[in-house]
Amino acid sequence: MELNHNNNKESPEYLKMSLASAMSLEFSRGLFYRNAKNPCINLLLKYDDGCIANCSYCGLAKDRGGDFDEKSFIKVEWPCFSLDEIINRIDLYRDRVRRVCISMLTNKRSPEDVKIILQKIRSRLEIPMSVLITPTILTQKDIADFKMCGADKVGIAIDTAKEEIFEIHRGKNVKGPHKWGKYWDTVDVSLKIFGEKNVGIHLVVGLGETEKEMLEVIQKIYDKGALSHLFSFFAENGSPLESVCQPSLGTYYRIQLGRHLIHEGIVSFKDFSFDSSGKLVSFNIPPKIFDEAISSGYPFMTSGCAGEDGEVACNRPYGNCLPGPDIRNYPFKPNENDVVRIRSHLFAD
Numbered sequence: 001m002e003l004n005h006n007n008n009k010e011s012p013e014y015l016k017m018s019l020a021s022a023m024s025l026e027f028s029r030g031l032f033y034r035n036a037k038n039p040c041i042n043l044l045l046k047y048d049d050g051c052i053a054n055c056s057y058c059g060l061a062k063d064r065g066g067d068f069d070e071k072s073f074i075k076v077e078w079p080c081f082s083l084d085e086i087i088n089r090i091d092l093y094r095d096r097v098r099r100v101c102i103s104m105l106t107n108k109r110s111p112e113d114v115k116i117i118l119q120k121i122r123s124r125l126e127i128p129m130s131v132l133i134t135p136t137i138l139t140q141k142d143i144a145d146f147k148m149c150g151a152d153k154v155g156i157a158i159d160t161a162k163e164e165i166f167e168i169h170r171g172k173n174v175k176g177p178h179k180w181g182k183y184w185d186t187v188d189v190s191l192k193i194f195g196e197k198n199v200g201i202h203l204v205v206g207l208g209e210t211e212k213e214m215l216e217v218i219q220k221i222y223d224k225g226a227l228s229h230l231f232s233f234f235a236e237n238g239s240p241l242e243s244v245c246q247p248s249l250g251t252y253y254r255i256q257l258g259r260h261l262i263h264e265g266i267v268s269f270k271d272f273s274f275d276s277s278g279k280l281v282s283f284n285i286p287p288k289i290f291d292e293a294i295s296s297g298y299p300f301m302t303s304g305c306a307g308e309d310g311e312v313a314c315n316r317p318y319g320n321c322l323p324g325p326d327i328r329n330y331p332f333k334p335n336e337n338d339v340v341r342i343r344s345h346l347f348a349d
Contacts, residue, residue: 206233210278
């Protein structure tokens with residue numbers, strides 16, 4: 001496959017890069033709060049006509065005002081660089097980089113462009129690569145081709161805990177193209193192609209689900225052999241949900257802890273207790289195990305694709321919260337003071 005040379009700064013020759021990744025590769029200047037590191041280079045396809053989807057909470061939504069280049073995504077800037085520049089810079093700072101992730105847009109050009117980008121990176125670098133795929137525009141062959149071209153993992157942003165919420169924010173209610181059934185079918189196809197624990201499902205806490213509903217879908221994902229990666233809702237300015245608050249820290253920490261316990265095989269959804277509103281009120285595990293899990297800090301760290309060492313590489317520093325004491329996804333191991341703060345919120349709200 002050949003690169004499509006033209007005068008526009010579009011994919012596959014050009015990609016957007018998260019500001020955190022640009023800082024890690026020293027394209028952009030800046031400092032990370034508490035000296036966090038960002039070992040995954042997060043890339044986003046770039047087209048003048050943008051994304052045809054219209055998800056209510058997404059900064060890249062079709063109906064959000066402004067040109068594609070002017071739109072933010074997860075509330076941060078995504079500067080543009082050529083693929084050649086990106087590869088050269090990753091090679092220069094190879095000791096800092098443990099994974100590359102390419103995020104698709106819902107755009108008919110995306111599938112073939114992802115294959116071109118994967119092949120070009122693989123021809124120059126030996127590095128684990130993920131693709132955050134868009135089921136709506138993919139065939140089973142496309143997903144198999146991604147693996148053939150060098151990807152070892154895929155992510156699927158289902159985001160919502162139940163079909164009704166999916167339709168409200170991603171489907172018919174916003175005149176979007178996405179279908180709940182297609183997303184789950186793609187999970188099953190991806191597991192067959194990439195294997196267990198090589199498919200990660202993105203879930204956004206705070207779109208209208210209960211804690212019970214979110215933990216139930218986390219169990220479903222675990223039972224299938226996939227992994228769930230949690231995000232806290234963080235409203236984009238100019239989106240239909242710009243005035244909606246984030247979920248409470250208590251809610252988010254409880255779901256993070258529940259996810260950790262499920263994924264570690266310590267407990268399952270059926271063991272949890274909930275009140276009449278769906279709030280998690282007890283994990284129903286021995287106090288020693290409960291205390292050790294919290295004290296470790298690991299449940300509250302970012303969940304994302306791992307590097308070759310098995311540790312999370314895609315840690316998205318401050319991707320869904322402002323830098324400061326109320327961190328939601330810790331991009332590093334929480335220290336003793338962090339754990340004290342987590343404990344103070346765990347059942348307080």
